[in-house]
Amino acid sequence: MTINFILGACWASFFNLVIQRHLRNESILLPASHCDNCHHRLAWYDLIPIVSFLILHGRCRYCHAQINTLILQTELLLGVGFALIIPNITSNYQILILILFAYLAIWDCHTQTIPSWPLGVWLGLCLWILPWQLNYLKLLPIYLLVTSLNHLSSFIGSGDIDILFLIWLTSGPLFTIWVLFLACVLSLVYLLLVPRLYFNHRIAFVPFLFCGYALTTNFTAQLLTFTIP
Ligand SMILES: [Zn+2]
Structure with missing residues (x-):
């Protein structure tokens, strides 16, 4: 169940990136993940679903701008959803x-x-x-x-x-x-x-x-x- 929760949170993180960049007409690959406010490039430890948001209290590590809480909500949503659904999948x-x-x-x-x-x-x-x-x-x-x-x-x-x-x-x-x-x-x-x-x-x-x-x-x-x- 824990692995499925992590899997769901990671899919949410990926979908958030894809959708946000699509809405801004940006490439999915470039530039690398960055803060929308100060444009500082984010390290891998800033991008861990749910964990990074909680450790940083929902703020950018570099400029302290607030991160959209939708990111956390969607990661929790898919984490719980995948944990409940995947064990029951048969095909x-x-x-x-x-x-x-x-x-x-x-x-x-x-x-x-x-x-x-x-x-x-x-x-x-x-x-x-x-x-x-x-x-x-x-x-x-x-x-x-x-x-x-x-x-x-x-x-x-x-x-x-x-x-x-x-x-x-x-x-x-x-x-x-x-x-x-x-x-x-x-x-x-x-x-x-x-x-x-x-x-x-x-x-x-x-x-x-x-x-x-x-x-x-x-x-x-x-x-x-x-x-x-
Ligand atoms: Zn920032």
């Missing part, structure tokens, strides 16, 4: 879906939007790996109905609906309902703990879906047994 395609989902969660944290290409890859994986069943066709009108209703009232981001339907395709309806329920509970708890967010009216929801997915994956036996007597 390679689930690893790919985990990585795509993690990337979507961190992208949403940074931009409150969702890129379409990981959704397309996830859908392609589902159609390629999972056996084609007529049940999947039933999802299409439900998906179109929910998307249309949401377009009118905007109760949730359209990308969040896409992800929920991809989870449905991957793991079934009951699993998806638990993911959505846990994501809603966790986001409410988060809003209560960080009340200033009430004034912004928008939070990134994919990280909460990712938490719900991790918990449901880890406690599948208990949750699904609880639902179906």
Whole structure:
């Protein structure tokens, strides 16, 4: 579990770098990791996920500028998520879906939007790996109905609906309902703990879906047994 936590934190650190540099139209490789404020090149011991942030009290070692707490939050998110999900993975395609989902969660944290290409890859994986069943066709009108209703009232981001339907395709309806329920509970708890967010009216929801997915994956036996007597 510890190794999976470290693995998740390292993936988060890598995704943060890739996404931040992509948003600034910078190369992923060059220049080397540096402070955004003083541009001092960072040593390896400044780049250890979670540990460096805690040791430096969330500040740059050289200019003492505050480091974005999103970095720590996302490293903890993927650390816990990977620790819960990886022991329950039984096939390679689930690893790919985990990585795509993690990337979507961190992208949403940074931009409150969702890129379409990981959704397309996830859908392609589902159609390629999972056996084609007529049940999947039933999802299409439900998906179109929910998307249309949401377009009118905007109760949730359209990308969040896409992800929920991809989870449905991957793991079934009951699993998806638990993911959505846990994501809603966790986001409410988060809003209560960080009340200033009430004034912004928008939070990134994919990280909460990712938490719900991790918990449901880890406690599948208990949750699904609880639902179906
Ligand atoms: Zn600095």
